[in-house]
Amino acid sequence: MPHTGTVESVLARLDAATRPLDPPFAAVDLPSLRANAADLLRRAGGTPIRVASKSVRCRAVLAEALGPDLTGRGGFRGVMAYSLREAIWLVRGGARDVLMGYPTVDRAALAELAADPLLLDSITLMVDGTDHLDVVAAAGTTRARVCLDVDASLRIGPVHLGVRRSPLRTPDEAAHLTRLAVDRGFAVVGVMFYEAQIAGLPDSSAAVRLVKRASAAELSTRRGAVVDAVTAVAGPLAIVNSGGTGSLEVSSADPAVTEVTAGSGLFVPTLFDRYRAFTPRPAMFFALAAVRRPTPRIATLFSGGYIASGPAGASRVPTPVWPAGLKLLRNEGAGEVQTPVTGLAATALRVGDRVWFRHAKAGELCERLTDVHLVDSGGSVTTVPTYRGEGQCFG
Structure with a gap:
């Protein structure tokens, strides 16, 4: 993924600013x-x-x-x-x-x-x-x-x-x-x-x-x-x-x-990571919480089955990006209620810890959530409603 260091620093800021919030939720880095x-x-x-x-x-x-x-x-x-x-x-x-x-x-x-x-x-x-x-x-x-x-x-x-x-x-x-x-x-x-x-x-x-x-x-x-x-x-x-x-x-x-x-291009989901014409700056992420540890190398997260539209396949599933080194299980993927992740970083996850993801397509994540948390460079958070949060569902 391009500019891993930049994404990591953005996520560190988002994670600190949203610490009082309980996942699942979405956050947008305003800068x-x-x-x-x-x-x-x-x-x-x-x-x-x-x-x-x-x-x-x-x-x-x-x-x-x-x-x-x-x-x-x-x-x-x-x-x-x-x-x-x-x-x-x-x-x-x-x-x-x-x-x-x-x-x-x-x-x-x-x-x-x-x-x-x-x-x-x-x-x-x-x-x-x-x-x-x-x-x-x-x-x-x-x-x-x-x-x-x-x-x-x-x-x-x-x-x-x-x-x-x-x-x-x-x-x-x-x-x-x-x-x-x-x-x-x-x-x-x-x-x-x-x-x-x-x-x-x-x-x-x-x-x-x-x-x-x-x-x-x-x-x-x-x-x-x-x-x-x-x-x-x-x-x-x-x-x-x-x-x-x-x-x-x-x-x-x-x-x-x-x-x-x-x-x-405002949010830059994962489908836009491989374009030569511009440098992606991911701005929108969502957080899930670990709720169980079925094995020492697997942590199971609550929710997360936010599959994007289009031809079914790996490009349409959300991607865990922080902490680095996590991946979805091949035989479960992102689930309706539970999303297990594995990898070296999974061994350090405890029940209650967060994992941050990127969605594959831009606006569809807002159909899953009633609000989005906008985080500015100083760490202040403004919570705003999505279309769903305003009681609107247009299909």
Whole structure:
């Protein structure tokens, strides 16, 4: 893991500052979080960054980047939400520029959007076909702002490299949907391209890096053509969104792009440890307590089965990082109620001692906990609620 000494010093500070707390709990090192935010801005090279809320799921942390009212400050601008109910909740709390990262078929939330001019002005829906337009219209409005989600994967013959999202790919397809939307009264204000095969793929080999370069080159050409085609129908676009934490430099270099998206880069979970473009500074950790000693070389911890989404495998499980020298048991892993660890450091663990972990993906840890403890450089602790802690669960 990069910068072990730095991580150890951060964890020593977090451990001392949170000593009165009983695990399990999560803590965020504010100096690391702020350094990560500054590094995201550096990597974006002046292109505004929209914060992906799914990778944060805590309004106080969103406010660290966007300001207290979530309207944006510095180089950060706006929120990319993952749920329309979430977007509405954020706007009710002050946000005024929320882009949906995904389509929605939530009829009740769409009806609420349709009935409120503030929501219609503040939220941009994501669509990739006429089915989505039909659902929005059926909820009571065709005045909604919409953004087209365009497939950003790399195609090499029959090979598809990237995520399976939008059926829209070509300039003609995007222009056709734009015309249908405009004719029905929708305001087409943007297009989005999420190049998961660049942003979400670690630089694990020369072959991977080659594919990422090829994908960036192909997308740069196609993205410009799509933007031109949509603009010819809808007029100038307010949003040309692209990228993610792992591809800010690549996405922001395209002159067609007006904004990039990042969220995971604030916390830096383990999935972002093997990127060449930036130096990870882990900022979020969680602590578990040892509750039994089944053998001299095994300590069993309470809770901890915080498995991340995505393809099942070792990359999706949490990693014990402090004290150093611990590992999960192959046949048990991280458990729903108990997580055994072994290794040389396990021999020194006593019942009641703590073990600190890193999660594999960013915001998903907040779905497990009602609050997060923010620790500053002087050791003071501010406890803030997660979405869960505010009584919100958006799926």
